[in-house]
Amino acid sequence: MLRQILTSAVFAGVAAGVLAALFQLWLVVPLIMEAELFESGQRVHFATDGSTQSDRSAPSVWAEPLRHVYTIGFSAVTFTAYAFFMVAGFALAARAGHVITLHRGLAWGLCGAIAVVIAPAVSMPPELPGAIGAEVGPRQMWYLTCVILTMLGLVQIAFDKRPRALITAPIFLLVPHIIGAPQLDTYFGVAPAELASEFVARVMGVALISWALLGLFTAYFWTRSEEA
Amino acid sequence: MNENAKAVAATQTKARIDADMMGIAGAVLLGLTLLFAAGFAQASILHDTAHDMRHAMSFPCH
Numbered sequence: 525m526l527r528q529i530l531t532s533a534v535f536a537g538v539a540a541g542v543l544a545a546l547f548q549l550w551l552v553v554p555l556i557m558e559a560e561l562f563e564s565g566q567r568v569h570f571a572t573d574g575s576t577q578s579d580r581s582a583p584s585v586w587a588e589p590l591r592h593v594y595t596i597g598f599s600a601v602t603f604t605a606y607a608f609f610m611v612a613g614f615a616l617a618a619r620a621g622h623v624i625t626l627h628r629g630l631a632w633g634l635c636g637a638i639a640v641v642i643a644p645a646v647s648m649p650p651e652l653p654g655a656i657g658a659e660v661g662p663r664q665m666w667y668l669t670c671v672i673l674t675m676l677g678l679v680q681i682a683f684d685k686r687p688r689a690l691i692t693a694p695i696f697l698l699v700p701h702i703i704g705a706p707q708l709d710t711y712f713g714v715a716p717a718e719l720a721s722e723f724v725a726r727v728m729g730v731a732l733i734s735w736a737l738l739g740l741f742t743a744y745f746w747t748r749s750e751e752a
Numbered sequence: 753m754n755e756n757a758k759a760v761a762a763t764q765t766k767a768r769i770d771a772d773m774m775g776i777a778g779a780v781l782l783g784l785t786l787l788f789a790a791g792f793a794q795a796s797i798l799h800d801t802a803h804d805m806r807h808a809m810s811f812p813c814h
Contacts, residue, residue, distance in 0.1 A: 526775040533779060548808040556807050594801040595808075601790040602809060608783030612776045619772065641810050650810035653803075663812035664792055727810050 532745035537604030544734030545599035554582035563654030633739020658706035
């Protein structure tokens with residue numbers, strides 16, 4: 525069991541993490557680098573000379589190769605962490621008599637994207653560099669609370685057949701948003717609204733595909749090492 | 753199966769279950785450690801190198 529947990533988490537996490545980083549480098553990182561031009565003032569939207577528009581173009585991702593090597597590395601570490609949580613879940617589900625298949629792995633992965641990215645984004649959207657938000661500590665606390673409660677809600681929907689789960693699952697899913705994330709009472713963004721919305725949409729799309737791959741890979745390595 | 757063998761079998765099952773739980777707890781602990789380092793620690797070397805990944809993965813960054 526221990527070997528099964530270690531090998532499937534590391535193989536699946538690194539594979540999904542590297543692929544996720546490639547999707548990020550293609551779709552998300554150029555927008556981050558473009559936003560940094562506004563953060564540093566190299567590009568100004570609604571300049572004081574009266575012009576409302578600013579150029580649209582992202583810096584080349586090939587300009588800073590080392591920076592992206594770090595991104596790939598940390599993406600692999602992060603997805604390995606997610607894979608460890610997923611195999612822990614697989615092991616618990618297996619003990620309860622559930623069989624892990626590739627299809628179920630995919631469903632686990634999509635639920636992971638919902639819990640870790642999409643649900644928290646409802647009250648605390650992903651932020652471009654240069655966005656000024658509330659203090660980072662309380663936001664991290666809210667984020668973790670939202671992820672854990674969303675996971676508990678999804679687990680109840682998936683596994684709890686008792687009628688009371690119909691009441692408790694929505695409560696778990698909604699409570700973080702009823703409490704609300706820490707927010708400032710003013711807008712500070714310097715980047716164009718189009719850039720920010722494109723960034724948020726792509727973060728969610730990349731999260732969905734990355735987590736789907738993580739679920740598939742983790743289920744693949746899990747079932748393979750079960751047979752071995 | 754005599755009583756003695758039953759007791760041995762029960763002990764073995766219990767030992768296996770405990771080892772499983774240790775594995776599961778270990779996996780959660782490892783996951784938390786990696787996640788904290790990559791996504792949440794504010795040390796500036798970690799923050800700077802993990803910066804793009806944190807934004808792209810929607811962690812609260814700074």
